[in-house]
Amino acid sequence: METVPIQMPDGSVVPVRLIPASGTHTHPVTPDAPRPVVVMVPGLGVPAGYYELFAGGLSARGFDVAIGEMRGQGDSRPRPSSSSAYGYHELVSVDFPAIFEVVRNRFPASTPYLLGHSMGGQLAVMYASRIRGRLGGLILIASGTPYHRGFRGLSGPGMLMGTTAISMTANLAGFWPGDRIAVGGFGRQSRVLISDWARLSRTGRFVPVGADIDYEERIGRLKLPILSITMTGDDLAPPSSAEHLLAKMPKSDVTSWHQPEPLGHNGWIRQCGSTVDQIEKWLRDR
Numbered sequence: 001m002e003t004v005p006i007q008m009p010d011g012s013v014v015p016v017r018l019i020p021a022s023g024t025h026t027h028p029v030t031p032d033a034p035r036p037v038v039v040m041v042p043g044l045g046v047p048a049g050y051y052e053l054f055a056g057g058l059s060a061r062g063f064d065v066a067i068g069e070m071r072g073q074g075d076s077r078p079r080p081s082s083s084s085a086y087g088y089h090e091l092v093s094v095d096f097p098a099i100f101e102v103v104r105n106r107f108p109a110s111t112p113y114l115l116g117h118s119m120g121g122q123l124a125v126m127y128a129s130r131i132r133g134r135l136g137g138l139i140l141i142a143s144g145t146p147y148h149r150g151f152r153g154l155s156g157p158g159m160l161m162g163t164t165a166i167s168m169t170a171n172l173a174g175f176w177p178g179d180r181i182a183v184g185g186f187g188r189q190s191r192v193l194i195s196d197w198a199r200l201s202r203t204g205r206f207v208p209v210g211a212d213i214d215y216e217e218r219i220g221r222l223k224l225p226i227l228s229i230t231m232t233g234d235d236l237a238p239p240s241s242a243e244h245l246l247a248k249m250p251k252s253d254v255t256s257w258h259q260p261e262p263l264g265h266n267g268w269i270r271q272c273g274s275t276v277d278q279i280e281k282w283l284r285d286r
Contacts, residue, residue, distance in 0.1 A: 001052070002106070003075075006098045010086065014076050014095060016102045017067040023060040036112035036136055036283050037064040041096075042117030043142070045178060045186035046266065047074025051117075052269035054269050057276040063283065064107045068099040070120070073187055074152055080190045082174025087192035092127040106215060115139040115285065119142070119235060119263065120198065125245065126206060129218035136286065137225035138252075139279060142234050142265050144241025146197060147204035152240055159201055167191075167198035204212045204244065226254045227282045229275060233262035255282055 002018040021035070038058055042048050048069040055065040069093060069097055070079040070157050086094075103112060113136045116124030121143025128135055142148060148160035170176035170191035178185030196208040206215040230239045239258060246254055257278050258266060 004102050005177065006095075006102065008071065008094060008098070010084075011075060012071050012078065012086075014069050014071050014099070015048070015074075016069070016099050017052070017055070018102070018106050019052075019055050019059050019065040019067070020107075021059050021062045021064050022056075023062045032103075032284045035062075035107075035108040035110050036064060036113050036286075037066065037103060038139070038279075038283075039112050039114050040065065040067045041116040041120030041189075042067070042070050042073065043115065043120050043266070044070075044189065044268075045073065046117065049074055051269055054272045054276070057272050058279065061276060061280045063280075064104045064110055066099070066106070066282070068095070071095055072190060080175045082191075082265065083192040084175060085192050086190050087198040087210070088126060089210045089212070090124060091193075092123050092130060093212070094120055096123070098144070100236045111136040113137050113139060115141065115279075116143055117141050117269075118143050122200070122206075122245070125219055125222075125249070126215055128222055128224060129215055130213065132218075132222070135194045135224060137227070137283075139227045139229070140242070141229045141268065141275065142231050142237045144230075144237045144239075144243070144245045145204060145229075146201035146236075146241070147244050148201055149204060150244035155235065155238075163201040167194050170194040204205075210238040216248070221250045221251065222249045224249075224253070225282075225286060226252050227279065228254060228256045229259060229268075229278060230256070230266065231263050231268055233264040233267075236265045254255045 004016045007016045048067045069076045112123045121140040148156040176194045178191040179188040230242050
């Protein structure tokens with residue numbers, strides 16, 4: 001594995017892990033169907049290093065893999081503070097292009113497929129809407145929107161109140177101090193990122209701070225192959241949440257699979273065999 005650090009305009013350093021295929025690639029590779037490279041985007045509060053076992057599973061099936069760290073998480077430095085002012089828009093308009101430049105330099109003959117977990121899936125959809133035809137497809141795992149009406153029963157009001165409270169705390173403190181919460185705190189995060197997340201929960205629409213395009217309109221125009229994988233026991237991104245995100249892309253070719261094992265929101269990352277099976281099958285069928 002090779003790690004390439006990228007320096008962002010605000011001085012942040014975001015590393016990209018590059019893992020070339022180690023196994024035999026079973027998909028016929030031709031000039032019209034080059035080998036896929038799976039570019040992974042972590043979920044909120046999940047360090048990129050946590051996905052290395054999963055990435056190794058894909059590599060063993062013959063796929064090149066890249067894991068981009070989310071700014072301020074994992075091995076990225078510095079940690080978010082009151083001076084951090086990046087949110088959804090800056091991540092997809094600044095960080096993602098820089099990550100993909102590294103991927104293209106390392107795997108120039110491969111077609112990129114963007115895999116997003118949780119919030120990483122939301123960002124993946126936004127990035128796809130910016131660049132449109134330059135991706136082979138999207139893989140969304142345990143990913144939907146936090147829109148409160150996309151949750152059933154008491155989970156909806158709970159999501160709305162929870163994201164609102166987190167956003168208010170982040171605005172008061174200057175950043176979200178999630179690293180001080182033992183379990184489920186999502187790590188320390190930029191207040192702008194949290195504000196964008198809370199707005200999406202409240203309105204169900206991608207309207208991030210500083211947006212230079214109408215993301216909702218662009219997302220609605222996407223025509224991409226999409227693999228959506230939901231997890232049994234996932235309270236943060238249940239199937240109804242995933243359905244709300246997919247409904248924004250009516251022109252895309254969507255394949256959905258629900259994991260019957262109760263792996264929850266993050267358990268699939270380490271117990272990854274069946275998820276890797278589904279991804280391999282979907283990529284092989286492109």
